[in-house]
Amino acid sequence: MTKATADPPNGRQLPTAEQLRIWRDFIETTHALGSQLASRLQTECSLSPGDYAVLLALTEVQDHQMRSSELATHIGWERSRLSHHLGRMERRGLIRRQECATVPRGAEIHLTPTGDEAFRAATVPHLRAIRELFVDALTPDQILAAGEIAAALRTHLDAQRREE
Amino acid sequence: MTKATADPPNGRQLPTAEQLRIWRDFIETTHALGSQLASRLQTECSLSPGDYAVLLALTEVQDHQMRSSELATHIGWERSRLSHHLGRMERRGLIRRQECATVPRGAEIHLTPTGDEAFRAATVPHLRAIRELFVDALTPDQILAAGEIAAALRTHLDAQRREE
């Protein structure tokens, strides 16, 4: 599939047509996968993936409460994004914000009973959807390969980001 | 890795911890990959991936113009999404909308010189980013595996969607 003609016209080659086709398939399909999962979580449990991530983090921690910036670090979100999201979740009664006694300007995020309930109701449907949409779609080997691909992409992504 | 104890408590198993870890890695990393590419396309070319997809489709077609719903089908978008996006692109002078003579209520989308220019300026940076973020991160085998994984996920996704 490599050209029989002269040297690469660029210092380093651009992707081949085949690589580009795979890229598009890969990025579009994974995006569709995420959308489909989000859609199911929404219709079955009235939660978004963001809601789920926040509730999961709060559920796993002692006393079901956490400082806002801790939470941001834990789930890997920008603070601004988290702040917006918490505002929406607070409106729906899933969490509660409360001033932190120890840290100046600190905000404690508390899981409410409503939020706890919503999360527990969502767990099984969510895991089932992951099985149906992801695990059942692939062979065991493909699942392992997917893990390795994700790890390689992540490593490369972090390296790229660090050198910029 | 399978439990040595009794039968599965559910009719069909929920994902194992290992499968769940891979799922999270996979979905989060692919999302981050898309974001990073979008960010580079934005800062280097002032285009979003959506802009790029629309411009690519228009560039590839005769006379650089296309019916709106054709375009939607071609790039696989919902019409409403396309309509919103075209509004934003029209504001920036990348495309132009014009009534269609032959089709009732039809809209012809035209590529403007500005849009053509923007697309041509974006092509190489975009392909370079794909190489740097995706192709360079993986071995040739992993790239092929990624293609097969995407194909398997897509097939399964379409099948699921059809039976609902």
Add this chain to the structure above:
DNA sequence: AGCCCTCGATTGACACGTCAATAATGTTAG
């Protein structure tokens, strides 16, 4: 004291995507 600086968190503006509702213009059944 007064000043600057950092840190934690929020806010506003804007792009993007989805859903449901609405137009505007056919076509077809009665």
Add this chain to the structure above:
DNA sequence: CTAACATTATTGACGTGTCAATCGAGGGCT
């Protein structure tokens, strides 16, 4: 002919994500 319907496209409302700006409380420096 008229009423129902289909097709094409747009719109509004809302949740979501990013960026830059802001705010408020300490902390340290002179």
